[in-house]
Amino acid sequence: VLVTFIDHLVANGRIEDFITRPLSSIPAGPGSPPLTLERLANRYIAAGDVKTSFDIDEILDDLLRGDTLVALSGSPGVLVVSTRKPPARPVSDAQIEVVARGPRDSFTETAVWNLALIRRRLVDVNLRTERLVVGARSKTAVYLVYIDDVVNRTALQEMRRRLRAVSIDAVLDSGMLEQLIEDCWWTPFPQAERTERPDVVVAALLEGRLALITDNTPLAIVAPTTFSSLFDSPEDAYSRPTVVSLLRVTRFVATGLALSLPALYVAVASYTPALLPLRLAIKIANSREGVALPVVAEALLMQLFLEILREAGFRLPGPIGQTFGVVGGIVIGEFSVRAGLVSEMMVVVIALTGLASFTSPSLMLGTSIRLLGLPLLLMASVLGIYGFLLGLAGLLAHLVSLRSLGIPYLVPFAFYPPSDYKDMVLRAPIPAFKQRPTFYGPQQRRRARDRRRDLPDTRAGSVHRAAGVGNRAHGQ
Numbered sequence: 001v002l003v004t005f006i007d008h009l010v011a012n013g014r015i016e017d018f019i020t021r022p023l024s025s026i027p028a029g030p031g032s033p034p035l036t037l038e039r040l041a042n043r044y045i046a047a048g049d050v051k052t053s054f055d056i057d058e059i060l061d062d063l064l065r066g067d068t069l070v071a072l073s074g075s076p077g078v079l080v081v082s083t084r085k086p087p088a089r090p091v092s093d094a095q096i097e098v099v100a101r102g103p104r105d106s107f108t109e110t111a112v113w114n115l116a117l118i119r120r121r122l123v124d125v126n127l128r129t130e131r132l133v134v135g136a137r138s139k140t141a142v143y144l145v146y147i148d149d150v151v152n153r154t155a156l157q158e159m160r161r162r163l164r165a166v167s168i169d170a171v172l173d174s175g176m177l178e179q180l181i182e183d184c185w186w187t188p189f190p191q192a193e194r195t196e197r198p199d200v201v202v203a204a205l206l207e208g209r210l211a212l213i214t215d216n217t218p219l220a221i222v223a224p225t226t227f228s229s230l231f232d233s234p235e236d237a238y239s240r241p242t243v244v245s246l247l248r249v250t251r252f253v254a255t256g257l258a259l260s261l262p263a264l265y266v267a268v269a270s271y272t273p274a275l276l277p278l279r280l281a282i283k284i285a286n287s288r289e290g291v292a293l294p295v296v297a298e299a300l301l302m303q304l305f306l307e308i309l310r311e312a313g314f315r316l317p318g319p320i321g322q323t324f325g326v327v328g329g330i331v332i333g334e335f336s337v338r339a340g341l342v343s344e345m346m347v348v349v350i351a352l353t354g355l356a357s358f359t360s361p362s363l364m365l366g367t368s369i370r371l372l373g374l375p376l377l378l379m380a381s382v383l384g385i386y387g388f389l390l391g392l393a394g395l396l397a398h399l400v401s402l403r404s405l406g407i408p409y410l411v412p413f414a415f416y417p418p419s420d421y422k423d424m425v426l427r428a429p430i431p432a433f434k435q436r437p438t439f440y441g442p443q444q445r446r447r448a449r450d451r452r453r454d455l456p457d458t459r460a461g462s463v464h465r466a467a468g469v470g471n472r473a474h475g476q
């Protein structure tokens with residue numbers, strides 16, 4: 001009997017308890033029954049997951065993943081015993097999508113653990129997981145997760161087709177997989193959501209959407225997605241509707257400022273200062289005295305400084321990076337004004353733009369907005385306010401043309417039932433969510449029945465009336 005495994009990928013204790021120790025007790029000598037793979041699996045190997053394999057490619061794949069092979073001289077095929085225990089990071093707090101209220105656990109690099117976190121929250125027999133292998137050399141396991149009686153069937157079939165069509169050597173992260181299955185590869189806007197939180201994935205599944213859990217990465221992919229869903233924070237479902245509505249309005253306004261404020265400032269200051277109040281126009285003109293660069297050059301230079309600070313602060317270790325970003329921003333802004341490179345008003349505009357870009361819950365959306373602000377700025381510098389409006393019109397046309405698994409990107413801004421607007425910009429109370437969003441195409445539109453109607457009315461008036469009836473009955 002030959003036992004083969006790769007060290008550091010297996011649980012050595014399981015090999016000793018379930019394989020080597022039972023095999024050493026096999027009787028040998030005259031009169032002993034002949035050994036076969038079936039007899040080894042049924043009588044001696046105590047592991048629960050044992051299979052017989054004859055395919056050499058499948059055997060090598062299982063060996064490289066941490067399984068143990070048991071071969072018997074003179075017998076075709078081998079026994080594959082599940083002993084996988086690769087190095088893995090335990091479940092920890094979320095690092096990217098940090099919330100003040102709500103669950104703290106997050107996904108890890110181990111796909112089966114991530115599936116367990118989802119099943120822990122969604123105890124439903126209709127929850128389905130389909131395992132696919134992507135990457136000719138990496139053989140990365142990708143799990144397609146959905147609720148069978150809720151999911152949009154058209155989107156499900158399209159996702160299966162795209163996953164099977166992937167042809168690449170290796171998929172090392174879910175970001176690579178996202179780029180391989182998205183509808184439009186050149187747009188800066190994310191066409192799928194990436195999240196490290198199991199509760200976000202479960203909420204998406206309940207709406208009729210899909211999730212992709214990729215092995216070796218702690219970020220799941222949720223699709224299809226819409227532009228409005230990128231403004232949803234994980235803790236929105238756990239807070240009061242008035243607070244959530246105010247915060248969402250703030251995010252939309254801040255995103256608009258991050259996109260258009262530098263371009264609008266350049267257009268107005270360079271071409272149409274008469275649109276501004278007189279005192280503000282005089283203040284801007286006074287702040288530009290002694291500045292050697294034109295307005296558009298000021299904006300481009302400060303945008304460059306901001307991106308350098310952002311990138312440097314991100315690459316440095318946590319506390320050092322935060323300190324460097326704050327101190328570096330103050331120093332660069334102060335000395336740029338003193339040197340006559342930029343005006344005080346431009347420093348305020350770019351600082352407000354940078355802060356506004358961080359309000360988006362989606363990091364990819366914030367990056368896209370900063371990127372698209374550059375061509376908008378250039379058009380405003382050439383054509384003034386008309387170039388600014390033309391750039392916004394082109395951006396809107398691009399958003400209208402985008403699709404995510406065949407679903408328009410700008411729904412539910414189109415004409416949809418009023419129930420679809422309960423969780424867009426303003427959020428309704430939780431009891432008002434009786435139907436799933438129409439634009440995701442779920443099979444079951446209605447959510448679970450409101451069981452509070454079946455409970456007796458225990459309000460104070462009802463209790464007093466019931467007590468009065470009881471007293472009268474007792475007197476009779």
